[in-house]
Amino acid sequence: MYRIDFNKLRFLLCDDNPHMRRILRTLLHSFGAREAYEAEDGATALEMYTHYVPDIVITDWSMPIFDGLELTQMIRQPESKGNPYAPIIMLTGHSEKRRVTVARDAGVTEFLAKPISAKGLYQRILNVVANPRPFIKTKTYFGPDRRRNTNGAYIGPERRVGAPAEVLQQPSLLDKARSPI
Amino acid sequence: MAKEKPPALDIKSYPTHHVITQPNPLRKVLQRIDEKELDDPVARAEQALAGLSGEFKNWMVVEADRLSAAHAVVIKEGFTETNSEELFRAAHDIKGDAATFGYPSAAAAAESLCRIIEHAPDLDKVPADLITHHIQAVQAIVHDHTKLDSVKIASELSRRLRKVADEYLVHVNRDRPEHLDAIMAPSIVPGD
Numbered sequence: 001m002y003r004i005d006f007n008k009l010r011f012l013l014c015d016d017n018p019h020m021r022r023i024l025r026t027l028l029h030s031f032g033a034r035e036a037y038e039a040e041d042g043a044t045a046l047e048m049y050t051h052y053v054p055d056i057v058i059t060d061w062s063m064p065i066f067d068g069l070e071l072t073q074m075i076r077q078p079e080s081k082g083n084p085y086a087p088i089i090m091l092t093g094h095s096e097k098r099r100v101t102v103a104r105d106a107g108v109t110e111f112l113a114k115p116i117s118a119k120g121l122y123q124r125i126l127n128v129v130a131n132p133r134p135f136i137k138t139k140t141y142f143g144p145d146r147r148r149n150t151n152g153a154y155i156g157p158e159r160r161v162g163a164p165a166e167v168l169q170q171p172s173l174l175d176k177a178r179s180p181i
Numbered sequence: 182m183a184k185e186k187p188p189a190l191d192i193k194s195y196p197t198h199h200v201i202t203q204p205n206p207l208r209k210v211l212q213r214i215d216e217k218e219l220d221d222p223v224a225r226a227e228q229a230l231a232g233l234s235g236e237f238k239n240w241m242v243v244e245a246d247r248l249s250a251a252h253a254v255v256i257k258e259g260f261t262e263t264n265s266e267e268l269f270r271a272a273h274d275i276k277g278d279a280a281t282f283g284y285p286s287a288a289a290a291a292e293s294l295c296r297i298i299e300h301a302p303d304l305d306k307v308p309a310d311l312i313t314h315h316i317q318a319v320q321a322i323v324h325d326h327t328k329l330d331s332v333k334i335a336s337e338l339s340r341r342l343r344k345v346a347d348e349y350l351v352h353v354n355r356d357r358p359e360h361l362d363a364i365m366a367p368s369i370v371p372g373d
Contacts, residue, residue: 001219005210017274019240023230023281030229031222055207062273085203093277095292095368113369114277115288118226129210135201145200 004129006032012054013038014045014071015091016063020116024058024091027118031125042066046074050082056128058121061092061103068092069106076107078142085135087128087144091116107143109133237282244278245287245323247271252316260304269298275319286335287322290315293343300350300360311349318342 006028013024013036021038028036037052039045043065049057057075059068066074072088087109092099095113103111110124133144191202248271255264275291294315301307318338325331347364354360 001214001216002211003214003219003222005212006222008210009207016270017278019244019282020274020278023233023278026229026233027226030226055210062270085201085206087207093273093295096363097366097369098363100369115280118223118230122223122226129205129207132203132205132207135203137199137201138197 002130004031004126007034009033009056009129010035010052010054011037012045012048012052012057013059014040014042014057014063014068015060016040017060020060020091023116024121027116027121030118031122040064042068042071042074045071049075049086053083054086056125057086057088058091059088061090061094061099069103072103072106072108076143078137084142087132089121089124089128091121104146105141105143107141109144234283241279241282241284241287241323244271244275245319248275248291248319249316252312255312256309265298265304269295272298272315284322286332286339287319289336289339290318290322290342293339293346294319296350296364297346300354300364302353302357302360306353307349311346315342315346 011028011033013021013028015021015024018040021040025036025038037048037054039048041064042059045057045059048054049071057071059071061068063071068090072090075082075086075088076084078084088107089110089112090103090108091112091114092103093114100111109128112120112124135143136145136147189203193200193202248268251264251268251271255268258264272291272294276288276295279285279288279291294312297307297312297315298304318335322331322335322338325335350364351361354364
């Protein structure tokens with residue numbers, strides 16, 4: 001059996017709501033995490049990201065200055081000096097399918113819809129630690145592989161060619177978002 | 182953990198894309214343990230959360246008051262971009278937090294308000310009462326939360342508000358299919 005040694009992980013929490021930050025901090029500390037840096041807006045989070053080089057980012061979507069989606073897009077810059085590969089867990093009150101798709105296309109690794117639960121958060125962290133996905137770089141996308149099932153009929157503009165489809169057996173981001181765990 | 186040098190990348194290039202794989206940088210935090218050593222971090226976290234629950238009522242009052250304050254500014258100055266955004270943000274925070282704090286009906290009322298702000302084509306034309314009733318519902322749910330008979334009423338209140346709000350939104354978006362689709366789409370959050 002495996003468990004996560006949380007005290008070796010460094011987290012960056014980004015949420016403009018102080019109550020939600022307190023909840024997150026409490027959950028992470030009780031998992032065993034000791035290093036959790038907090039930002040209340042996207043701009044501060046980006047600065048802290050560069051400075052502290054966190055292993056995992058947990059961000060809200062709606063925030064002042066720039067939001068969690070823009071933060072994700074700024075982190076996912078393949079040529080940036082910082083680490084563009086860090087797992088990003090989007091924890092948000094937005095609970096519509098199209099939001100999950102937009103988050104996925106910005107490079108979010110995991111999506112967790114509020115209300116938050118200890119189990120849901122733990123499961124997302126376990127997933128990014130134990131099952132990292134390769135990154136894909138195209139003209140219009142840089143982020144974790146979004147392909148989780150084969151669709152031979154797909155002929156859209158982002159159809160990849162030149163490589164066999166390697167499918168990671170994982171539920172889609174939407175299915176995960178729908179699941180409370 | 183994060184101070185270590187990042188592992189080398191394996192990059193495979195194809196005509197339309199690159200597949201970039203790096204050895205799992207977080208692998209070292211996975212520890213193999215005996216079953217008897219296994220504790221339950223989720224149970225520990227739930228216990229810690231329960232320890233915080235004494236503060237939830239106060240937090241909820243703060244959130245509800247922020248919503249009322251944002252609404253008061255809207256009444257005074259109208260739906261400017263800044264005012265609308267603050268009203269949405271206050272409602273959206275309640276939508277996300279209130280169920281965790283033990284106020285699921287307040288979350289439902291706040292979600293309904295978020296939908297109005299997000300999908301109404303012209304906020305100035307939304308009946309003022311519709312918005313006011315949402316604000317008052319959140320306040321009432323938060324302040325009467327401890328009364329045993331209020332839980333059912335709160336749930337019914339939120340359900341009816343949502344019904345009225347949805348009817349309004351469907352009507353005013355009848356020529357805006359993309360909004361109509363979003364309004365009719367089921368939430369990804371599992372129900373209670």
